[in-house]
Amino acid sequence: MSGSTVEQQMFRYLLDQLSDEDRREIEQRYLEDDAYFDLVCAAEENLIVAYLDGRLAKPDHVRFEEIYSSHAQRQKVETISRVRRFARHLQGKETKRSLEQNTPSLFGGLLWFALVPSASRGANEQTLIALPKEAADIGLKVELDEVEEHDTYEARLKPAYGDDEIWHADRLHVESSDEGRHLRVQIPAALLTAGDYVLYVRGIDANGRVDDPAAYTFSIQPSS
Numbered sequence: 001m002s003g004s005t006v007e008q009q010m011f012r013y014l015l016d017q018l019s020d021e022d023r024r025e026i027e028q029r030y031l032e033d034d035a036y037f038d039l040v041c042a043a044e045e046n047l048i049v050a051y052l053d054g055r056l057a058k059p060d061h062v063r064f065e066e067i068y069s070s071h072a073q074r075q076k077v078e079t080i081s082r083v084r085r086f087a088r089h090l091q092g093k094e095t096k097r098s099l100e101q102n103t104p105s106l107f108g109g110l111l112w113f114a115l116v117p118s119a120s121r122g123a124n125e126q127t128l129i130a131l132p133k134e135a136a137d138i139g140l141k142v143e144l145d146e147v148e149e150h151d152t153y154e155a156r157l158k159p160a161y162g163d164d165e166i167w168h169a170d171r172l173h174v175e176s177s178d179e180g181r182h183l184r185v186q187i188p189a190a191l192l193t194a195g196d197y198v199l200y201v202r203g204i205d206a207n208g209r210v211d212d213p214a215a216y217t218f219s220i221q222p223s224s
Contacts, residue, residue, distance in 0.1 A: 010043035015063045034163060038215075045118070048077050079145055112139035112184065115199065115216040127218040135189040142183045142201055145214055149174065150203030155185050160196035160217065167191055192220050 012018050013026050030037040050056050051064050068077055113129050131138065142155070154170040172183050183201065197220065200213035 006039070007043050007046065010040055011047050011060075013040075014044055014047055015060060015067055017063070035161075041215075042118075044076075051077070111135070112141045113218070114141045114143065115218060116143050117145040118215045118217050127216075129218055129220050131189060131192060131220050137186050138189055138192070140185050140187065140199065140216075140218075142185060142199065142216060144174065144181045144183065144201075149181065150211065151206050152204050153183055153201055154204060155183070156200045156213075157187065157191075158198050158200070160198050166197075194220055196220075 009018075009022075010026070013023060016023075018026070026040070030040050047064070048068075051061065051068075054061075056064060068074060111132065113127070115127055129138065144153075152170070153172040153174070155168065155172060156165055157167040158165055167187055169185055172185065174181050174183060185199075197218055199216040199218070201216065202213040203211040
């Protein structure tokens with residue numbers, strides 16, 4: 001399995017193949033550095049994808065199944081597997097073509113751009129949104145990737161390379177269709193400039209328990 005030296009080190013950490021000293025060093029760093037924690041999370045997604053694709057060497061494959069044997073860990077694997085099956089199912093449909101060609105759909109008088117979870121895309125893929133010059137708002141149709149359905153959801157938007165929150169919304173409710181489950185969020189265009197962004201979405205159950213956030217990355221570019 002190919003990959004950068006940093007990612008390979010993180011794979012070894014996730015598979016509990018590092019020395020105690022190296023493991024403590026990684027854990028100390030991701031506790032202090034949010035960007036590094038995001039890298040560890042991304043590496044875990046890539047590790048799960050490599051397992052699902054059968055790209056792990058046999059010892060790593062066996063070790064993965066030992067590490068990811070608990071219910072919570074298996075749910076992570078099933079979530080990413082489900083997202084990938086869903087993405088493949090859409091590949092021949094118009095909604096998928098619209099996403100790949102950056103063709104928005106019109107709903108309620110507003111242009112809507114589809115977002116899929118970062119875990120279901122290739123590392124080099126990016127959702128590009130051409131921001132119309134006269135737009136007051138943009139709409140994001142967010143495909144949900146988790147197995148469990150929650151009562152409500154919240155969404156928070158941040159720049160890809162910073163921690164300042166740009167926008168947030170709560171008490172969002174799911175829409176369901178033949179294409180799956182999704183949220184619709186509407187963001188003032190004035191908050192967005194050319195650049196990369198991450199939309200964090202997490203579910204909240206009836207008891208107020210909150211899921212780990214799912215990340216949806218996209219890039220804003222001015223329309224020509």
